[in-house]
Amino acid sequence: xxxxxxxxxxxxxxxxxxxxxxxxxxxxxxxxxxxxxxxxxxxxxxxxxxxxxxxxxxxxxxxxxxxxxxxxxxxxxxxxxxxxxxxxxxxxxxxxxxxxxxxxxxxxxxxxxxxxxxxxxxxxxxxxxxxxxxxxxxxxxxxxxxxxxxxxxxxxxxxxxxxxxxxxxxxxxxxxxxxxxxxxxxxxxxxxxxxxxxxxxxxxxxxxxxxxxxxxxxxxxxxxxxxxxxxxxxxxxxxxxxxxxxxxxxxxxxxxxxxxxxxxxxxxxxxxxxxxxxxxxxxxxxxxxxxxxxxxxxxxxxxxxxxxxxxxxxxxxxxxxxxxxxxxxxxxxxxxxxxxxxxxxxxxxxxxxxxxxxxxxxxxxxxxxxxxxxxxxxxxxxxxxxxxxxxxxxxxxxxxxxxxxxxxxxxxxxxxxxxxxxxxxxxxxxxxxxxxxxxxxxxxxxxxxxxxxxxxxxxxxxxxxxxxxxxxxxxxxxxxxxxxxxxxxxxxxxxxxxxxxxxxxxxxxxxxxxxxxxxxxxxxxxxxxxxxxxxxxxxxxxxxxxxxxxxxxxxxxxxxxxxxxxxxxxxxxxxxxxxxxxxxxxxxxxxxxxxxxxxxxxxxxxxxxxxxx
Amino acid sequence: xxxxxxxxxxxxxxxxxxxxxxxxxxxxxxxxxxxxxxxxxxxxxxxxxxxxxxxxxxxxxxxxxxxxxxxxxxxxxxxxxxxxxxxxxxxxxxxxxxxxxxxxxxxxxxxxxxxxxxxxxxxxxxxxxxxxxxxxxxxxxxxxxxxxxxxxxxxxxxxxxxxxxxxxxxxxxxxxxxxxxxxxxxxxxxxxxxxxxxxxxxxxxxxxxxxxxxxxxxxxxxxxxxxxxxxxxxxxxxxxxxxxxxxxxxxxxxxxxxxxxxxxxxxxxxxxxxxxxxxxxxxxxxxxxxxxxxxxxxxxxxxxxxxxxxxxxx
Numbered sequence: 023x024x025x026x027x028x029x030x031x032x033x034x035x036x037x038x039x040x041x042x043x044x045x046x047x048x049x050x051x052x053x054x055x056x057x058x059x060x061x062x063x064x065x066x067x068x069x070x071x072x073x074x075x076x077x078x079x080x081x082x083x084x085x086x087x088x089x090x091x092x093x094x095x096x097x098x099x100x101x102x103x104x105x106x107x108x109x110x111x112x113x114x115x116x117x118x119x120x121x122x123x124x125x126x127x128x129x130x131x132x133x134x135x136x137x138x139x140x141x142x143x144x145x146x147x148x149x150x151x152x153x154x155x156x157x158x159x160x161x162x163x164x165x166x167x168x169x170x171x172x173x174x175x176x177x178x179x180x181x182x183x184x185x186x187x188x189x190x191x192x193x194x195x196x197x198x199x200x201x202x203x204x205x206x207x208x209x210x211x212x213x214x215x216x217x218x219x220x221x222x223x224x225x226x227x228x229x230x231x232x233x234x235x236x237x238x239x240x241x242x243x244x245x246x247x248x249x250x251x252x253x254x255x256x257x258x259x260x261x262x263x264x265x266x267x268x269x270x271x272x273x274x275x276x277x278x279x280x281x282x283x284x285x286x287x288x289x290x291x292x293x294x295x296x297x298x299x300x301x302x303x304x305x306x307x308x309x310x311x312x313x314x315x316x317x318x319x320x321x322x323x324x325x326x327x328x329x330x331x332x333x334x335x336x337x338x339x340x341x342x343x344x345x346x347x348x349x350x351x352x353x354x355x356x357x358x359x360x361x362x363x364x365x366x367x368x369x370x371x372x373x374x375x376x377x378x379x380x381x382x383x384x385x386x387x388x389x390x391x392x393x394x395x396x397x398x399x400x401x402x403x404x405x406x407x408x409x410x411x412x413x414x415x416x417x418x419x420x421x422x423x424x425x426x427x428x429x430x431x432x433x434x435x436x437x438x439x440x441x442x443x444x445x446x447x448x449x450x451x452x453x454x455x456x457x458x459x460x461x462x463x464x465x466x467x468x469x470x471x472x473x474x475x476x477x478x479x480x481x482x483x484x485x486x487x488x489x490x491x492x493x494x495x496x497x498x499x500x501x502x503x504x505x506x507x508x509x510x511x512x513x514x515x516x517x518x519x520x521x522x523x524x525x526x527x528x529x530x531x532x533x534x535x536x537x538x539x540x541x542x543x544x545x546x547x548x549x550x551x552x553x554x555x556x557x558x559x560x561x562x563x564x565x566x567x568x569x570x571x572x573x574x575x576x577x578x579x580x581x582x583x584x585x586x587x588x589x590x591x592x593x594x595x596x597x598x599x600x601x602x603x604x605x606x607x608x609x610x611x612x613x614x615x616x617x618x619x620x621x622x623x624x625x626x627x628x629x630x631x632x633x634x635x
Numbered sequence: 636x637x638x639x640x641x642x643x644x645x646x647x648x649x650x651x652x653x654x655x656x657x658x659x660x661x662x663x664x665x666x667x668x669x670x671x672x673x674x675x676x677x678x679x680x681x682x683x684x685x686x687x688x689x690x691x692x693x694x695x696x697x698x699x700x701x702x703x704x705x706x707x708x709x710x711x712x713x714x715x716x717x718x719x720x721x722x723x724x725x726x727x728x729x730x731x732x733x734x735x736x737x738x739x740x741x742x743x744x745x746x747x748x749x750x751x752x753x754x755x756x757x758x759x760x761x762x763x764x765x766x767x768x769x770x771x772x773x774x775x776x777x778x779x780x781x782x783x784x785x786x787x788x789x790x791x792x793x794x795x796x797x798x799x800x801x802x803x804x805x806x807x808x809x810x811x812x813x814x815x816x817x818x819x820x821x822x823x824x825x826x827x828x829x830x831x832x833x834x835x836x837x838x839x840x841x842x843x844x845x846x847x848x849x850x851x852x853x854x855x856x857x858x859x860x861x862x863x864x865x866x867x868x869x870x871x872x873x874x875x876x877x878x879x880x881x882x883x884x885x886x887x888x889x890x891x892x893x894x895x896x897x898x899x900x901x902x903x904x905x906x907x908x909x910x911x912x913x914x915x916x917x918x919x920x921x922x923x924x925x926x927x928x929x930x931x932x933x934x935x936x937x938x939x940x941x942x943x944x945x946x947x948x949x
Contacts (some may be wrong), residue, residue: 073949125888200947249948262941268720268730289928291937294729294921303722306715306752310726313713314734318726336716427946433938461711461727464690468657472705482705483661484714544890598798 047100049108054117064095072250072423081107165219181220260395265436267293270307315438315460321347361610506558520547670821670847685852718749815841871907
């Protein structure tokens with residue numbers, strides 16, 4: 023799918039325009055300041071699309087300043103698969119002069135600029151767009167009145183957009199009531215006044231840009247309805263479905279919203295989430311919960327994961343199940359806290375000290391944020407191991423619609439196994455995978471285990487034996503390898519062999535898929551392989567890689583000292599194949615489809631298997 | 636705390652009393668003459684007296700000589716990382732109300748690398764018992780300055796004598812927000828047993844600091860508190876509230892200021908219960924939040940609640 027697909031003749035001032043056109047894929051960018059509530063209306067639009075069984079994806083930036091600062095929310099709605107938030111916008115709403123100046127270039131030629139006449143003076147010589155001035159601020163003040171000043175102009179704009187796109191007013195009104203209804207009647211009344219004023223803004227002058235948003239084509243894949251949420255929320259409820267009832271964390275952007283929701287939600291499920299004094303304490307609490315038989319979660323973003331590393335090493339050594347979430351952001355150090363990056367992969371796999379193999383997973387989209395939590399919990403319990411989930415800022419904050427999970431089939435019982443352990447029970451058996459026996463379990467031998475971070479024998483006694491350290495190191499390694507061998511061979515999308523295989527992980531899935539579709543439409547043969555299991559890798563990759571002339575790994579991190587991104591580095595080390603190459607970038611923004619296509623052309627332009635770096 | 640589902644049957648019938656034999660595990664690896672032996676022996680006696688269900692006792696520790704403790708006690712237990720045994724143990728306590736959690740550690744674990752955790756787990760008043768075996772020196776790493784090493788004490792990291800002001804353990808513990816704070820001496824077995832027993836029975840975060848001599852690297856450190864070495868084991872007399880004139884001079888353990896005054900006494904200072912108050916534990920407060928939440932959701936099943944959540948975002 024190539025965005026946008028507005029009729030070609032829309033841009034020309036001289037063109038004869040019908041009163042309303044039909045559209046089934048649109049990108050709207052709202053640009054203002056963070057306190058204007060543009061996330062709120064962006065969220066409404068996304069929810070509306072979800073309710074109408076449209077596919078939807080959003081993208082937003084939030085400033086890392088304490089209050090205020092420029093902020094955008096981009097929502098793309100359409101029928102069929104929406105894979106990315108869109109490279110360029112069809113509609114731009116600019117609240118301020120700086121919004122106009124910063125984002126006008128993101129509007130495609132022929133696109134529509136709606137600007138607040140009270141704050142924005144567009145360049146009169148710029149004829150590339152259809153510019154429509156609306157007195158958003160004064161219109162809102164007149165409509166709402168009172169002392170609220172221009173509060174509510176976001177809802178005014180929502181009304182305007184509803185009019186332009188002929189959106190379902192009843193559904194939107196319901197969403198507004200649901201959002202504000204719990205607070206006060208005044209709020210709902212003011213919001214509806216602002217909405218109606220925006221909707222009723224004299225249509226004559228914007229009649230030209232009226233669009234009928236085509237909802238007819240959409241149909242749910244199964245009998246289950248669509249749900250709409252952001253990635254952090256999906257991950258949070260995935261954990262609850264997975265039977266996780268305990269956890270601990272320390273606030274850090276963009277992880278915090280997970281711990282905020284868990285803190286209140288887990289109480290309903292009889293659990294406890296602790297706000298700890300620091301990251302080290304947070305993972306310690308979580309390991310304590312898990313040791314006690316309550317599989318627990320802790321999480322953070324980049325710097326916080328580094329702080330957790332010592333205790334993570336203990337979890338590997340003592341073989342305690344644990345889920346660690348890392349919502350990646352731009353690093354190192356405080357870096358770019360509200361931007362996206364995939365630069366913690368090697369930290370997640372190799373961080374901590376000593377030989378400490380653990381499991382690392384990454385969800386590809388919001389829907390998979392839910393399912394990855396279930397997979398992490400399954401692995402943590404079955405293999406008695408810490409599991410790291412690598413999500414990122416873009417996934418955390420963007421909203422997508424997806425088919426409601428079959429909760430009745432998926433819910434996991436979280437009762438710990440406190441059955442009496444037989445006389446021959448060993449806490450760290452060399453011939454099988456460790457199964458942690460939580461306190462409260464009786465032992466037929468009446469000998470209770472000490473779990474430990476010291477190297478130990480099968481009974482958990484400390485040992486300095488060189489042979490035992492070798493055997494136990496192998497034991498911890500082999501169980502992770504056993505997990506790898508048990509995984510299914512991942513499916514390749516597109517051509518089963520050909521010129522290029524695009525490999526990715528995490529949130530690059532959508533743009534990579536869209537890029538591949540465009541390449542194939544242009545005659546390139548290619549496939550896409552997207553990995554959720556990053557450590558251990560699933561089986562069968564070697565055979566897949568050999569079927570393509572180029573294997574290009576797309577990731578949001580630096581090419582490093584030797585010219586390869588972090589997953590590419592791992593794949594080259596693992597498979598020793600010179601045709602594995604990298605497409606990376608470090609601007610803190612999600613990949614545009616065009617950037618991936620450009621990367622593919624760059625590599626394809628060089629000779630066969632010649633390493634060009 | 637009634638967190639998830641009740642896990643163990645309340646009182647198993649006709650359980651054999653816990654004996655020292657049943658509680659003994661590996662032979663301690665401490666140096667001969669180490670004060671920690673007496674602490675271990677006292678702990679066996681405490682467990683015998685309390686006679687808790689054997690499988691519900693958890694013995695935890697961090698890193699250091701004293702933190703080898705769990706290997707020598709036959710209960711469920713763990714040997715965690717340096718300084719972080721308190722938040723780990725708090726997780727055990729908050730996750731499982733049926734367990735009895737004891738944490739052992741040294742002065743480095745408690746006052747140096749784990750100092751921040753001590754403050755926060757104490758102020759949260761998590762229900763567990765913490766025993767600090769203070770030897771005023773880093774023993775496992777062979778004689779470096781510890782946070783309680785006295786000024787002038789010569790170590791490998793301070794060959795000309797320690798220059799950094801040492802921590803006053805009792806003042807630090809009182810300030811942390813612990814609801815039971817006591818002090819003992821490893822040469823006074825009966826006193827240790829009494830203090831640890833009272834700490835174990837206290838509901839909330841209870842801590843006992845025990846001066847436990849390192850015969851290898853700081854011999855004689857605590858002689859001033861040992862009558863057999865010419866010192867004085869000065870006991871804190873607690874108020875009996877009997878209206879007698881002598882009672883007025885006795886210590887009121889609920890009086891925080893009086894406790895701080897005791898902590899300010901010159902070395903070796905008094906031994907006994909400095910502070911003991913009742914304050915809701917985090918375990919209780921979390922249980923209340925759970926009870927309220929369950930009331931609000933009308934005790935709906937986990938599945939029904941999650942389905943309702945998803946229905947709201949359709």
